Amino acid sequence: MYAVFVCVGVFAFANGYVNIALYKQAYQHNSEAGDTFNASNAVDGRKSNLSVDGGQCAVSYWGKKTATWWVNLYSIHSIHHIAIYFMTNNQPLGPSNLxxxxxxxxxxxxSNTTDRLQGTLCYKDDNFTLFTMPAVFTTTCPVHGQYVIYYNERRQGVTNPDDYSKYVFTGLCEVEVYGCPATGYFGSNCSVPCPDVNCQYCHIETGTCQGCKPGYQGHRCELGKAAYVQL
Structure with missing residues (x-):
């Protein structure tokens, strides 16, 4: 089960984490032409105008069966939570908002690549309806990765709920990825070194090692590769 938090204005998280997606390289499949709809709009820090023509949202072509957007964090980062500001045309989401x-x-x-299937699924919506879909969605995802990928689909032959559209597009006005700017640290202020000296990536909340430095293995990265093979 995934932890989901719907927030308006104030996040229920410690504020020591940094938005590591800000101004990073972004991409979307089937992108609309022109800067007005560019993928980078979703990581430019602007979220005051959530309309299709406001120039602050990433928007892909209408009439497609899949929609993909991702941000490249440039290196593997420890992530805590992800917030998405959806395009709403500056109106409340709900049955009256198309x-x-x-x-x-x-x-x-x-993911560590642009292939979502090689990464970790942080959240899959199978609960929201036209009446409950929030304009700002936040989910915890305490994992490590270089790419945060947004995906939606309407596959042929798959029966979706009546609330769903026939096609999809991105419509992302801001995607914020909060975590630690440097590897090897954890805690709400990203100031505590990973407890295991040879650990490269540790859980951002608990410090439990999730990945060893090159050349080390074992539960606490206490074994070099040669020692590991001899066991």
């Missing part, structure tokens, strides 16, 4: 049905069913992944 954009709502295009968001339903979305997924969020963290």
């Amino acid at each position: 954009l709502t049905k295009y968001i339903l069913g979305f997924s969020v992944y963290v």
Whole structure:
């Protein structure tokens, strides 16, 4: 089960984490032409105008069966939570907002490549409806990765709920990825070194090692490769 938090204005998380997606390279499949709809709009820090023509949202072509957007964090980072500001045309989401049905069913992944299937599924929407879909969605995902990927689909032959649209597009006005700017640290302020000296990536909340430095293996990265083979 995934922890999901719907937030308006204030996050229920410690504020020591940094938005490591800000101004990073972004991409979207089937991108609309022109800077008005560019993928980078979703990581430029602007979220005051959530309309399709406001120039602050990443928008892909309409009439497609899949929608993919990702941000490249440039290196593997320890992530705590991800916040998404959806395009709403500056109106509340709900049954009267035609954009709502295009968001339903979305997924969020963290991966070390641009292939979402090689990464970790942080969240898959199978609960929201036209009445409950939030304009700002936040989910915890305490994993490590270089790419945060947004994905949605309407596959032929798959029966979706009646609330869902026939097609999908991105419509992302801001994607914020909060975590530690440097590897090897954890804690709410990213100031505590990983307890195991040879650990390269540790759980951002508990410090439990999740990945060893090159040349080391074992539960606490206490074994060099040669020693590991001899056991």
